[in-house]
Amino acid sequence: MFCEVELFRDVAVIAENLNRNGLVSQRSIITRLLEDMLNEKASKDHGYFLAVTSLKNIGKGEVVDESGDVFFPVVFNCRTFLPYTGEILQGVVSHIFRHGVFMRCGPIKYAFLSARKMPNYHFVAGENPIFLSDELAKIEIDIVVRFVVLGVRWIEKRGRIKKEFVMLASLVGDSLGPISLSGSDELDL
Structure with missing residues (x-):
């Protein structure tokens, strides 16, 4: 029913969220991760995503294409809900x-x-x-x-x-x- 799973996502932070020095706040990355998880809603393997419970690692960002968007690899724990037969x-x-x-x-x-x-x-x-x-x-x-x-x-x-x-x-x-x-x-x- 309820599970705690470790997940990995590439989180895109748009160029507008960069400060003058080209840096991104951790808050912007986490906010974007939570928005992405809300939109994703569920997966076949893990069930419904209920809550991000802990942040394990935010990797080094990579600028992809000429838009200036930065992608950060993020590892985190998430509480999920997936019922099973017989429950x-x-x-x-x-x-x-x-x-x-x-x-x-x-x-x-x-x-x-x-x-x-x-x-x-x-x-x-x-x-x-x-x-x-x-x-x-x-x-x-x-x-x-x-x-x-x-x-x-x-x-x-x-x-x-x-x-x-x-x-x-x-x-x-x-x-x-x-x-x-x-x-x-x-x-x-």
Whole structure:
């Protein structure tokens, strides 16, 4: 789930950020690194980039081409989030359909829980559709659900989804299902 990984990036600092002596402040390099990581968002191998936790090394900058931009090799540690099959997670229900529900789980926007993987739950149609269990537990919008991960897939780009992981979820197992009333203190990135 959460990992600490060492990463390497070439950080480009534009010529405008150079001072009169042609030097670049460490702050400019770090700011650019953080902007680059925010834009990159995630990678297939490491998962979602959550935070740069430590800076290990900033190498000597090299001027590339006539623009005057300077590239610095940077080595740093980064905290990441990458779920794996069999892991128990929690998600907040965002959409309910006859065939299942979509949940958000941290930075993952698309965790699908099929109606087939919700034993003893039945779809109840209406203005605010829900899934209701034989024990009267409800799965509705904004409810936190504990689930097991059945599978994780990386999607580089498909329609509106770019550099995202999607998950398949299940409630088959012990202590799985809705765990709270509406609302959550989930991390929304």
